[in-house]
Amino acid sequence: MTVMFERVALIGLGLIGSSLSHVMRRERLTRHIAGHARSAATLTQAGALGLADSLHSTAAAAVRDADLVILCVPVGALGAVAQEIGPQLKPGAILTDVGSVKGAVIRDVRPHVPEGVHFIPGHPIAGTEQSGPASGFAELFQNRWCILTPLPDSAAAMVKRLEAFWQACGSNVEIMEPEHHDLVLAITSHLPHLIAYNTVATAADLEKVTNSEVIKYSAGGFRDFTRIAASDPVMWRDVFLNNRDAVLEMLGRFSEDLSALQRAIRWGDGETLYRLFDRARSIRKSIIAAGQETPLPNFGRNQKPEG
Amino acid sequence: MTVMFERVALIGLGLIGSSLSHVMRRERLTRHIAGHARSAATLTQAGALGLADSLHSTAAAAVRDADLVILCVPVGALGAVAQEIGPQLKPGAILTDVGSVKGAVIRDVRPHVPEGVHFIPGHPIAGTEQSGPASGFAELFQNRWCILTPLPDSAAAMVKRLEAFWQACGSNVEIMEPEHHDLVLAITSHLPHLIAYNTVATAADLEKVTNSEVIKYSAGGFRDFTRIAASDPVMWRDVFLNNRDAVLEMLGRFSEDLSALQRAIRWGDGETLYRLFDRARSIRKSIIAAGQETPLPNFGRNQKPEG
Structure with a gap:
């Protein structure tokens, strides 16, 4: 697989974040993974597991220069994270998430997305009952569905790029209305x-x-x-x-x-x-x-x- | 393992009946398995699978001379089966079942058990979502619990024998009140x-x-x-x-x-x-x-x- 994004930021390094790290490395989908987790313990564990090329104690620092930003934190935390990273997002970058709810996420995140950044909400229907940075594995998304819920103003080319990314992670992709x-x-x-x-x-x-x-x-x-x-x-x-x-x-x-x-x-x-x-x-x-x-x-x- | 019962009758050859056949053969717990199933199709399939040494089209014929009779049919059918086999049960034999309910089974079966036959209700907490004679396997009971609910007049030695049988099938055994x-x-x-x-x-x-x-x-x-x-x-x-x-x-x-x-x-x-x-x-x-x-x-x- 060829590099799809020069730099990817993973905000949150639990089951989904760490699994994305593993599959991106296996498929060589990016040259640099920038990782952020809120707790020092998770950051230390992520470092020991080699989940990221650079680890950052703030989400704002992690997203700098990233071409793809994937928010992998509980949906209740997304609004605050979006507010924090908004000013740092690189023009032209794709911002997505993996939350299990889409209407509320759009409501909370969208106001903080600057012009020129492509916000395309997403949700991989994949998981296990385990959590934390050590629970991830590269095969988690294999043959599972990933639902994208683009906004009315999402650029079709950017949706295609994100779709190709999830396919490279092993998923089938479906486009759906958030509601x-x-x-x-x-x-x-x-x-x-x-x-x-x-x-x-x-x-x-x-x-x-x-x-x-x-x-x-x-x-x-x-x-x-x-x-x-x-x-x-x-x-x-x-x-x-x-x-x-x-x-x-x-x-x-x-x-x-x-x-x-x-x-x-x-x-x-x-x-x-x-x-x-x-x-x-x-x-x-x-x-x-x-x-x-x-x-x-x-x-x-x-x-x-x-x- | 040594032979525990000379002749065992399996009344019903679905998931539980066929699994019992497999584990009894693997452990050599009996010299003869007499099998009965209600439908001709199941009998034919059981024959092809080698689940029994003799197959019988009636339950009454299957239980003749058996030292252990295990009823493996849905609990709603147990009363009628007990009525049919009662007169044929061998004095000294153990009669048990594998039903998921014990109070109603005792109510329905007990009246048909002749004196000298030891009725000891049982229930192996083991299964899969599959059914029929082809769904059984010898390991089904391994490390699972089997609950016996002896009656007040059950002979302790007979309960011990049945307990040893289930242990030889791989189960842990617990004694419990039916209610x-x-x-x-x-x-x-x-x-x-x-x-x-x-x-x-x-x-x-x-x-x-x-x-x-x-x-x-x-x-x-x-x-x-x-x-x-x-x-x-x-x-x-x-x-x-x-x-x-x-x-x-x-x-x-x-x-x-x-x-x-x-x-x-x-x-x-x-x-x-x-x-x-x-x-x-x-x-x-x-x-x-x-x-x-x-x-x-x-x-x-x-x-x-x-x-």
């Missing part, structure tokens, strides 16, 4: 995380079943939910605070459907239960066929050494 | 399945987000839920019909907790969200430490070839 993105992600990502967090909380608070029993017998299904519930709490707090309307809409649907199921259980309506349960298999099959899930039973986890 | 089992499983298994089924149904029924979008962007978290929602619909219908009270109790807790979360989102209460999200990590860590989950990110599924 639609927030609705799609509310059901494919935000609601599942909320439900997972809630299930874990419910289980932890029971009096009649101990936490140690919940842990011991979690292979009955519960353990699956604990994976996404182990995701970074700050990142997810910010998602829910910033995609409120879409999440509440999906939650309303979910609760309505759950009440119907509850009623079927209470009244012993086996037909309704069967009909509903029987539909779910085809969706999983489609997800596997689309290359977004492993066909192996139990996510292939049985093939791994355990405990 | 407590049903409560524990309601939270560790039944509620998660219900929630997963419901999430998939909600996603499938949206007008503003297409099914193809749900499938494409499922790596955001949704795909995790589709795994357990792909489980056998008959088995799960029967679980909910037969563990109604415990499931409704857990569902009530879940909905109460979800309402509190919904309120926190609506009112922008980031502190409550953070506090709740931050708790969840420790439970996953404990599950991994207990050997019930892989420590690899994304269940290790990223390490597998995909799509």
Whole structure:
């Protein structure tokens, strides 16, 4: 792969930032990675891991002269970061982000983007439940989708450049309206995380079943939910605070459907239960066929050494 | 391993029945496996897979002379099967099952067990989302828990024998009261399945987000839920019909907790969200430490070839 951007600034060096560093190095997409993290501990760790060619204690210093600036911090922090870096952004540079919400990010970032800088919001649909600079790996974006939500005034050539960058990272790219993105992600990502967090909380608070029993017998299904519930709490707090309307809409649907199921259980309506349960298999099959899930039973986890 | 039972009858040759066949053969736990499945197609498939030494088109024929009879059919079918096999059970034999509910199974099976036959209900907390005679494998029970719920009049020596059998299959064994089992499983298994089924149904029924979008962007978290929602619909219908009270109790807790979360989102209460999200990590860590989950990110599924 040839160099696509002379200098790339990574603002935030957690799971996504560090994974971008690894894949950019593997594919030689840039000559210089300038990295910034807020905490001294993360900066030290990033240095030891070789995640950047230069490390900066301020975001403003990291973005100087960068041709591509990627904001990889929780969405609640993006406004302040944009305000800080705005005056330092190089004319002609592309500014993008990886936030799980797009409407609120545009609202918070756009006012701070100077004329001549191309702000193109983005969101790679990729991740694990782990976080921090040591959790990244080059293959994270491979065969995953990355959604770009250009603004009405985004230059088509710049959108193409960013699209090519994500493709070079292994992703498929889709262009979407920000509002639609927030609705799609509310059901494919935000609601599942909320439900997972809630299930874990419910289980932890029971009096009649101990936490140690919940842990011991979690292979009955519960353990699956604990994976996404182990995701970074700050990142997810910010998602829910910033995609409120879409999440509440999906939650309303979910609760309505759950009440119907509850009623079927209470009244012993086996037909309704069967009909509903029987539909779910085809969706999983489609997800596997689309290359977004492993066909192996139990996510292939049985093939791994355990405990 | 030495032979533990001269002749074992497997009534039902789906995921659990076929896995038992594989592990009994690997460990040489019996000299003869007598198998029964209701459908001719399953019997044919079981024959081709070599799951049994003798195959029988009726359960009554399969249990004749068996020292251990293991019922591996959905819990809703157990009463009728018990009625059919009761008169054929060999005096001194152990009769057990693998059902996910214990109270209702005892209610349905016990009346048909003749004197001199030792009925000891059981439940291996192990499975995958796949079903049918081809889905089994010998390692399914390895390092998983198997719960036995002996009756007040169960002979201790017979419970010990069954316990040793499950240990030889790779499991850890726990003895529990049936009512407590049903409560524990309601939270560790039944509620998660219900929630997963419901999430998939909600996603499938949206007008503003297409099914193809749900499938494409499922790596955001949704795909995790589709795994357990792909489980056998008959088995799960029967679980909910037969563990109604415990499931409704857990569902009530879940909905109460979800309402509190919904309120926190609506009112922008980031502190409550953070506090709740931050708790969840420790439970996953404990599950991994207990050997019930892989420590690899994304269940290790990223390490597998995909799509």
